[in-house]
Amino acid sequence: MNALPQEMQRYEASQTEWDRVAASKEFKDLMATKKIFIVPAFVFFIVYYFALPILVGYAPAFMSTKVIGNVNLAYLFALSQFFMAWTIAWLYVKAAGDFDKLAKDIIEKAENRKGA
Amino acid sequence: MSTPLVMFVGFIAITLGITYWASKRSSGSSAFFAAGRRITAWQNGIAVAGDYMSAASFLGIAGIIAFQGYDGFLFSVGWLVAYLTVLLVIAEPLRNAGKYTMADVLAYRLRPRPVRAMASLSTLTVSTFYMIAQMVGAGALVTLLLKDSGISYQTAVIGVGVLMIVYVVFGGMLATTWVQIIKAILLIAGTVLLSILVLAHFHFSFAAFFDAVGHVTYHDKGQVVVKDFLQPGLRYKPPYGPLDLISLGMALILGTAGLPHILVRFYTVPDAKTARHSVVWAMVLIGSFYIMTTFLGFGAATIVGRDFISTHGGTNMSAPLLAQSLAGDVFFAFISAIAFATILAVVAGLTISASTSFAHDFWTNVIHKGVERKAGEEVMVARISAFVVGAIAIFIAILLGPTANVAFLVALAFAVAASANLPVIVLSIFWRRFNTAGAVTGLATGLVASIGLILVSPSLMAVDPPTVVGAARHLIQAKAWFPLENPGILSIPLGFLGAFVGTMLSHEPTSQHKFNELLVRSNTGLGAERAGAA
Numbered sequence: 001m002n003a004l005p006q007e008m009q010r011y012e013a014s015q016t017e018w019d020r021v022a023a024s025k026e027f028k029d030l031m032a033t034k035k036i037f038i039v040p041a042f043v044f045f046i047v048y049y050f051a052l053p054i055l056v057g058y059a060p061a062f063m064s065t066k067v068i069g070n071v072n073l074a075y076l077f078a079l080s081q082f083f084m085a086w087t088i089a090w091l092y093v094k095a096a097g098d099f100d101k102l103a104k105d106i107i108e109k110a111e112n113r114k115g116a
Numbered sequence: 117m118s119t120p121l122v123m124f125v126g127f128i129a130i131t132l133g134i135t136y137w138a139s140k141r142s143s144g145s146s147a148f149f150a151a152g153r154r155i156t157a158w159q160n161g162i163a164v165a166g167d168y169m170s171a172a173s174f175l176g177i178a179g180i181i182a183f184q185g186y187d188g189f190l191f192s193v194g195w196l197v198a199y200l201t202v203l204l205v206i207a208e209p210l211r212n213a214g215k216y217t218m219a220d221v222l223a224y225r226l227r228p229r230p231v232r233a234m235a236s237l238s239t240l241t242v243s244t245f246y247m248i249a250q251m252v253g254a255g256a257l258v259t260l261l262l263k264d265s266g267i268s269y270q271t272a273v274i275g276v277g278v279l280m281i282v283y284v285v286f287g288g289m290l291a292t293t294w295v296q297i298i299k300a301i302l303l304i305a306g307t308v309l310l311s312i313l314v315l316a317h318f319h320f321s322f323a324a325f326f327d328a329v330g331h332v333t334y335h336d337k338g339q340v341v342v343k344d345f346l347q348p349g350l351r352y353k354p355p356y357g358p359l360d361l362i363s364l365g366m367a368l369i370l371g372t373a374g375l376p377h378i379l380v381r382f383y384t385v386p387d388a389k390t391a392r393h394s395v396v397w398a399m400v401l402i403g404s405f406y407i408m409t410t411f412l413g414f415g416a417a418t419i420v421g422r423d424f425i426s427t428h429g430g431t432n433m434s435a436p437l438l439a440q441s442l443a444g445d446v447f448f449a450f451i452s453a454i455a456f457a458t459i460l461a462v463v464a465g466l467t468i469s470a471s472t473s474f475a476h477d478f479w480t481n482v483i484h485k486g487v488e489r490k491a492g493e494e495v496m497v498a499r500i501s502a503f504v505v506g507a508i509a510i511f512i513a514i515l516l517g518p519t520a521n522v523a524f525l526v527a528l529a530f531a532v533a534a535s536a537n538l539p540v541i542v543l544s545i546f547w548r549r550f551n552t553a554g555a556v557t558g559l560a561t562g563l564v565a566s567i568g569l570i571l572v573s574p575s576l577m578a579v580d581p582p583t584v585v586g587a588a589r590h591l592i593q594a595k596a597w598f599p600l601e602n603p604g605i606l607s608i609p610l611g612f613l614g615a616f617v618g619t620m621l622s623h624e625p626t627s628q629h630k631f632n633e634l635l636v637r638s639n640t641g642l643g644a645e646r647a648g649a650a
Binding site: 011012013015018019021022027030031034038041042045046049050052053054056057058060063064069070071072074075078079081082084085086088089090092093096100103106107110111 | 186189190193194196197199200201203204205322323326327329330344346347348349352357358359361362364365369389392393395396399400403406407629630632633635636639640641642643
């Protein structure tokens, strides 16, 4: 019972309609496309990130190896985390363009069926 | 009036102007709770960054790096990388399927009342603890920064509290967002200036800078010590240090995506694509900021020195003292005003997320079964609860006093977010079998485990020498039962386990049937809340 008109336009559908969309080829394609990017990206960043506290915590002598002048491996590895995060974010935004296209198709079809 | 006071008053005047402007815009729930969903990607990115870059990061990290070198930088790394979890897993599904709070997503396929009641409890816990930490810090800091003006700790805490209540009650999410944006821009400008001044001090030679960082000299127990501040392990020492570091990492990486005041920001944008772009904006700003914190911290260690900082206000004053020694009193005033603005904006952000959750989840949906009895009731309840939350935070902050050991409250907020909120959000989006019992036991286990483990951790349990008195003494005078300051490594798996066991012990067919609806909505944005009048 909300007074705001834009919130009454919310898309509602029957259980069978949701099941139908979820089982459609378009939706399965979308989920598969997302998984191909997101799962490896997630696993990679978790491994890369936790390598830092583990190495710094359990191999401090090795991480103190000087690389450039006084700058050691520990500092460079920590710094590299920032560039790793930015790179994955950038790649994700590029990949997500494809997700948006697939999702748009699904939304349009669903809304047309409702005649909205 | 002293220069810092003039700058403080200037910032307050600007933000009150914004609040007045925001209050004049048309009203309604969507406007109050979500700024009409018309915030753009870059605006929201700056606001997310602003909500995140608290005084703890600006003053706290600079201080830890100034005193303990490299280990402080590890906080910065975790705080940025955490946004990959937000970006890849949480932001878009949340925007697609929810309305105002994280509980909206849970309520789709689970029984709304028990789930919302528990989610609201954990949101209020996270926000209130985090807020009390900020308020105590604010009071202590304002007293230090404005010590020439004779403003007491109590006055400072009340002042900060009243301002945040005014922003939220009168300006809602729109005013809170713009206060956050202005503060974030000021904070980044100040940090860039300070970093440039540090490098200029070393004639823009990184070699000279890092060389100085390799030989930081200070006094410890009467002895002259020379340390390489790029060397890890000055803070996290064996035997438990490394484990604590990993535990902290887990709480940061998984907790950020469960912080209510960050999550509500994704409802202020028009769609999931904008939410995504705003996370990237936030990552650029937050990342650049945290890289610069090393210049601030190492700069303070080499140019100002630990000895001087210790006798002039302690670790938290590292960045302002650095500004003073590099560019004089006016710059000190400017950096102090930024620190003040930072605290104000963050407490306002916390207040609005707490009051939104209370009004939307608890009042409307738990007590009144999802029906607003008359138009505008939800917003009115939110305004009242903002007032109450603010008053409670002021009261507790004054009660604890300026010397209270409150750093653990921030660790607690992240631990609860990671152990209670994150498991149930993730499981509800990804696990078909998940159900109401699982969500309730998951939230409860995560909440109890985090709070319980912190209670028996070295943050609250330790034997102090008799010289330590008053609020600085540990709450429980005994050897800590749990050796780590950060409970994440144990409480996060417990949160997931609680959710799993609760789910397996009960059977709820409707939750499984309705999984398809949530799956389609969260992944495509079909039927997502649209932008309206702001």
